[in-house]
Every structure is written in structure tokens, then in C-alpha cells.
Amino acid sequence: xxxxxxxxxxxxxxxxxxxxxxxxxxxxxxxxxxxxxxxxxxxxxxxxxxxxxxxxxxxxxxxxxxxxxxxxxxxxxxxxxxxxxxxxxxxxxxxxxxxxxxxxxxxxxxxxxxxxxxxxxxxxxxxxxxxxxxxxxxxxxxxxxxxxxxxxxxxxxxxxxxxxxxxxxxxxxxxxxxxxxxxxxxxxxxxxxxxxxxxxxxxxxxxxxxxxxxxxxxxxxxxxxxxxxxxxxxxxxxxxxxxxxxxxxxxxxxxxxxxxxx
Amino acid sequence: xxxxxxxxxxxxxxxxxxxxxxxxxxxxxxxxxxxxxxxxxxxxxxxxxxxxxxxxxxxxxxxxxxxxxxxxxxxxxxxxxxxxxxxxxxxxxxxxxxxxxxxxxxxxxxxxxxxxxxxxxxxxxxxxxxxxxxxxxxxxxxxxxxxxxxxxxxxxxxxxxxxxxxx
Amino acid sequence: xxxxxxxxxxxxxxxxxxxxxxxxxxxxxxxxxxxxxxxxxxxxxxxxxxxxxxxxxxxxxxxxxxxxxxxxxxxxxxxxxxxx
Numbered sequence: 001x002x003x004x005x006x007x008x009x010x011x012x013x014x015x016x017x018x019x020x021x022x023x024x025x026x027x028x029x030x031x032x033x034x035x036x037x038x039x040x041x042x043x044x045x046x047x048x049x050x051x052x053x054x055x056x057x058x059x060x061x062x063x064x065x066x067x068x069x070x071x072x073x074x075x076x077x078x079x080x081x082x083x084x085x086x087x088x089x090x091x092x093x094x095x096x097x098x099x100x101x102x103x104x105x106x107x108x109x110x111x112x113x114x115x116x117x118x119x120x121x122x123x124x125x126x127x128x129x130x131x132x133x134x135x136x137x138x139x140x141x142x143x144x145x146x147x148x149x150x151x152x153x154x155x156x157x158x159x160x161x162x163x164x165x166x167x168x169x170x171x172x173x174x175x176x177x178x179x180x181x182x183x184x185x186x187x188x189x190x191x192x193x194x195x196x197x198x199x200x201x202x203x204x205x206x207x208x209x210x211x212x213x214x215x216x217x218x219x220x221x222x223x224x225x226x227x228x229x230x231x232x233x234x235x236x237x238x239x240x241x242x243x244x245x246x247x248x249x250x251x252x253x254x255x256x257x258x259x260x261x262x
Numbered sequence: 263x264x265x266x267x268x269x270x271x272x273x274x275x276x277x278x279x280x281x282x283x284x285x286x287x288x289x290x291x292x293x294x295x296x297x298x299x300x301x302x303x304x305x306x307x308x309x310x311x312x313x314x315x316x317x318x319x320x321x322x323x324x325x326x327x328x329x330x331x332x333x334x335x336x337x338x339x340x341x342x343x344x345x346x347x348x349x350x351x352x353x354x355x356x357x358x359x360x361x362x363x364x365x366x367x368x369x370x371x372x373x374x375x376x377x378x379x380x381x382x383x384x385x386x387x388x389x390x391x392x393x394x395x396x397x398x399x400x401x402x403x404x405x406x407x408x409x410x411x412x413x414x415x416x417x418x419x420x421x422x423x424x425x426x427x428x429x
Numbered sequence: 430x431x432x433x434x435x436x437x438x439x440x441x442x443x444x445x446x447x448x449x450x451x452x453x454x455x456x457x458x459x460x461x462x463x464x465x466x467x468x469x470x471x472x473x474x475x476x477x478x479x480x481x482x483x484x485x486x487x488x489x490x491x492x493x494x495x496x497x498x499x500x501x502x503x504x505x506x507x508x509x510x511x512x513x
Binding site: 044056100104233 | 435
């Protein structure tokens with residue numbers, strides 16, 4: 001596998017689909033000829049109506065590694081053209097046009113050779129894996145970060161990993177199965193921030209993420225972490241600004257904003 | 263629709279609109295001055311380049327016939343400039359004779375910034391990307407020159423009946 | 430309307446390039462900033478996609494897509510660095 005993009009449109013068959021949260025659905029697709037993917041990459045899904053009108057949307061992949069199955073978690077945007085179909089109407093056995101894997105930037109690989117973009121990344125010649133990894137996700141923005149966690153676990157990688165995850169309520173947690181498992185993952189720490197409603201007995205009152213929470217939860221700038229930040233534009237911009245304020249090198253922060261039109 | 267960029271938010275107190283003929287001396291309207299012009303209600307179909315047509319949309323605005331009444335020009339082409347920097351080109355004779363308006367209301371509501379407010383050009387007989395959102399000036403040109411999207415793949419004229427979508 | 434990151438261009442640009450151009454560095458013709466395309470600001474929509482420099486807001490590139498064609502305007506970029 002390389003970070004290079006792949007140009008072919010492929011046919012994917014839905015092999016599993018079930019509710020992930022009240023507004024989102026987990027969809028597992030077996031893609032004919034899929035070459036495997038690196039954690040953090042995305043794919044494009046193209047839907048074509050009977051009159052020929054087609055709409056293409058990008059979705060982050062929650063899985064990583066070889067194999068032809070990709071794991072998606074799609075959040076329904078009520079005015080969207082594509083996501084309501086994927087969440088409400090798509091059935092097991094349906095076929096979709098899939099383009100990917102795509103993107104060589106917002107990616108993490110275990111045991112990485114010195115990163116292709118390392119010099120521009122504030123990392124000098126240090127291998128990417130030698131630096132701790134701070135994942136920060138808002139809502140469905142956790143999806144590509146889940147792929148990185150899975151990749152980290154699958155490789156039994158020793159890089160210190162932390163995830164700071166902001167969600168509205170306990171029901172809105174994506175991939176709670178993967179995240180709940182951190183007892184078996186000594187090199188991973190998960191910090192959850194509930195913004196609207198917390199589980200019973202949760203020590204902190206639900207509130208929006210703050211600079212203080214970021215400061216106390218993420219690896220300090222002195223540890224020179226690589227930061228992957230994914231969520232809505234507002235979330236990404238707010239948190240990125242705090243990180244830079246807290247001394248993180250902007251070149252060490254990689255971002256992925258979610259659009260609002262899917 | 264010129265929507266690909268940050269949405270400009272222009273207060274009507276700051277807003278102004280100009281027509282700039284070859285003399286270089288603009289004819290300029292403040293928001294109050296535009297509102298004092300003859301306002302027309304227009305019901306028309308609009309044609310988006312991505313295959314859809316919206317029938318019977320209702321707009322309120324000032325006809326370009328009214329706005330060009332005191333403008334002296336012998337040039338035949340117009341470049342529409344928007345707040346936010348986008349441009350689109352239209353021949354002058356396709357803006358006059360009841361073919362184009364500076365519109366500030368859509369279906370009875372003030373135009374919000376996402377839809378080109380406070381005011382946008384509407385040229386309903388051309389594809390809708392020619393109906394420049396957030397219009398700020400019309401600059402006369404001796405020759406037709408492509409605007410922002412027309413330089414980048416879209417048709418220089420954009421007539422839906424001839425399906426003039428792309429180069 | 431909110432913008433996306435240059436990362437999101439990987440799909441459409443894979444139709445034009447044999448490599449992933451989102452990890453390539455480009456120089457802005459407006460301010461001279463050199464950065465990877467993945468860090469640029471991207472607005473998707475009709476009539477097309479606009480890519481702006483994250484440092485100065487200059488339009489780096491536009492992409493127009495029809496059903497069977499693609500137009501790329503890179504006039505806001507003076508040069509792109511590609512790894513061999």
C-alpha cells in the first residue's frame with residue numbers, strides 16, 4: 001500500500017448495515033479489487049439517479065489494512081442528497097460505486113518509515129512513529145481516528161496514543177465497541193467530553209469543549225506530538241487555534257473538516 | 263451561483279452598487295438610493311447549470327433599464343463584480359429590455375447572505391451562475407472577456423436553451 | 430458556507446495526476462507561501478470547487494466538473510513540487 005491515490009471506480013457490495021447512533025449508520029462494504037487502505041484515508045461514494053443525475057460524497061474509512069472490506073459510519077444530514085439514502089434506504093446486498101482509497105495526508109501508519117512529509121511536519125528526520133500521536137475528534141469526526149486506533153492496535157504498535165473525543169450524549173458515541181476496549185490497549189488513552197448529556201455518575205457536568213480541557217487532555221507541546229484533528233469546521237478551527245496557543249507547532253497539526261452538504 | 267468561497271456579509275449601511283462606464287466615472291447607489299428607485303416584482307423560471315430548473319420564482323428588485331437610464335456608454339459588454347471578488351461577464355443587450363434586475367427579495371423574504379444578499383444580479387434567461395450573488399458593480403468593457411468561472415470551464419455566454427454549459 | 434481542507438481534493442485530482450497531489454507542495458502566486466495542498470482551504474459547490482491559500486486567501490485553483498469532463502485552473506499556483 002502506498003499513500004498514492006487510486007483512480008479506479010470500483011463496485012462495492014453492502015455486507016452489513018446497522019444503526020451506529022440515533023442519526024448514523026455503520027455500513028460495511030466489500031469492494032471488488034480494493035487494494036487495502038492506510039488509516040485515515042477516505043473514499044468517494046457515487047450515487048446515480050435513473051435520470052442520470054449523480055452525486056458524489058467523501059466518507060472517511062473507519063478500517064485500515066489489507067483486505068477488501070471497508071467500514072464506514074455515515075451520519076445523516078437531514079438536507080443531504082446522499083447521506084439520507086445511505087442511512088435510511090441502503091440495504092444489505094445493494095451495490096455502490098466506490099472510488100478510493102484516497103488521500104495521503106490525513107493518514108497514520110504504524111512503524112512508519114520516516115514520513116514523506118516529515119521535514120515539513122516539524123519532525124525533522126525522526127520517524128513518525130517515534131512521536132506520540134494525539135487524536136482529537138468531534139462527533140462523526142472520530143471515524144478516521146478510529147481507523148488509526150485500529151491500525152495502532154493491530155500492529156501492536158508502542159507509540160503513545162491519546163484520543164480526545166467530543167460528543168453530544170453517550171448515545172452519540174461512534175464505535176463505542178472499539179473505544180471501550182482500551183483496557184487491552186495500554187498505549188491508548190481515551191478522554192470523552194460530553195457536551196449535552198453525560199452518563200449517570202459522570203464526574204463532569206456536560207459542557208462544550210474548552211481550552212482548559214484541551215490543555216489537560218492532550219499531550220503537551222513539549223512531547224512534540226503529531227496531532228490529527230477531525231470534525232466540523234467550527235470544531236476544527238476552534239481547537240486548532242487553542243493548540244497553537246498552547247505551543248503546538250502548526251506543522252504538526254493535521255486537520256480534516258467535515259462539510260455540511262453530504 | 264457564485265457560492266464557492268467565504269460568504270460575504272455586507273451590511274446594507276455599508277453596501278453600495280455602481281455602474282462604471284468607459285469615462286471611469288461611476289454612477290453609484292447606496293441602499294436607500296436603490297430602494298428609492300422603481301421596484302418591480304418579477305416572476306420567472308431559473309436554470310441551474312447542474313440540470314435543474316426552478317419554475318415560477320418570485321423576486322423583487324430594480325430593473326437594469328432603470329439603473330442604466332442615466333449611464334452613457336457605447337461599450338457592449340459588462341463585467342459584473344461581486345463582494346468577495348468573483349466576476350461574471352454578460353453582454354449589455356442581454357441585461358436591458360426587461361431581462362435583468364438587481365434583486366433584494368426572493369419569494370417574499372429579504373435575500374440572505376447565503377443566497378447572495380443583500381442584493382444580487384438576476385439574469386433569468388441565462389444559466390444561474392451569471393446571476394452574480396453579492397453584486398457590487400457592473401463595469402463596461404469594449405470586448406467580451408470571461409469572468410471567474412468562464413475562465414475555468416464554464417461557457418462564456420451561458421444560454422440554457424442552447425445548453426451552453428461549458429467551453 | 431464553510432470550507433473543507435485540501436485533503437478533500439484527493440478524489441477529483443486523482444483523475445488528473447498519477448500521484449496524490451494533496452501531499453505535494455505548491456507555491457501561492459499571491460503571497461509566495463509554500464505549503465502542501467492538503468492544508469489549503471476548499472469550498473465545494475456550484476458552479477465549482479475553489480481552492481484558496483490558507484495564508485492569504487488567494488484563489489490557488491478551481492475545479493469544474495461536468496458529467497464527462499473536468500477543468501482544472503491552477504493559475505494561482507506558480508509551481509508544484511513533486512517527489513520523484
